[in-house]
Amino acid sequence: MAQPLLPHRKAVIASIVILGLTLAILLWMGRPPICECGYVSLWHGDINSSGNSQHLADWYTPSHIIHGMIFYALGWFLFVKLGLGGSTRSGLGEQSAARWSFTLAVALEAAWEIAENTPMVIDRYRSVTVNWGYSGDSVINSMADLGWMSLGFFLALKLPVRVTVILAILMEVLAAFVVRDNLTLNVIMLIYPVDAIAQWQGMG
Secondary structure, X not given: OOOOOXXXXXXXXXXXXXXXXXXXXXXXXXXXXOOOOOOOOOOOOOOOOOOOOOOOOOOOHHHHHHHHHHHHHHHHHHHHHOOHHHOOOOHHHHHHHHHHHHHHHHHHHHHHHHHOOOHHHHHHHHHHOOOOOOOOOOHHHHHHHHHHHHHHHHHHHHOOHXXXXXXXXXXXXXXXXXXXXXXXXXXXXXXXXXXXXXXXXXOO
C-alpha cells in the first residue's frame, strides 16, 4: 500500500515556526488582533465595508483556497518534475514533494499576508482595485487565510487534478458573479489595471 503523501515531522515543525513568526511580525506591524468592531464572525460578505478582511471568512477566502492548490502544483513541479532535492518521479519523489511543498506553501502565503498589510500594498488595493475600502487584514483574518490556503493545498493533494481545476474555476466564477472580483481579477488589477474591468466592477 502506498504511503500517504503527507508532510513529515520536520516539515510540520518548520511550518509551525513560520506561522509563529508571521503572527509575531503582523502584531509588530501594528495589525489589529481581531476586527476593531470587537467581535469575530465566521463569515463577512460585504467586501467594501470596514469588516472586510477582518473575520474568519469572506469572498476572498476562495482565493486563498486556490492559492493552496497553486502552491501544491508548484511544489510538485519543483520537487517531482524538476527533481529538486534529489526527488524523482517515483513514489519517493512524490512523497518528498508533498512533505516539503507544504512548508513552501506556508512560507509563500505567509510572505503574502505580510506584504499585503504594508502601507504600499494597502494603498495599491485602494487605488486600483474594487477594494476601495480596504485597510488591511486583522491578524486573525491573516491566520485564517493561512488555514484556508492549507485546505486548498490538501484538497489538491487528495483530489484528482481535473476535480481540483474544476473546483478552482467554480470558485472563481462564483466570486466574480457575486462580488465582481476574484483571484484572477485581483492579480490583473494589482499588476496592470484595466479600465474596462474597473468600470464593470464599479457597476456592482
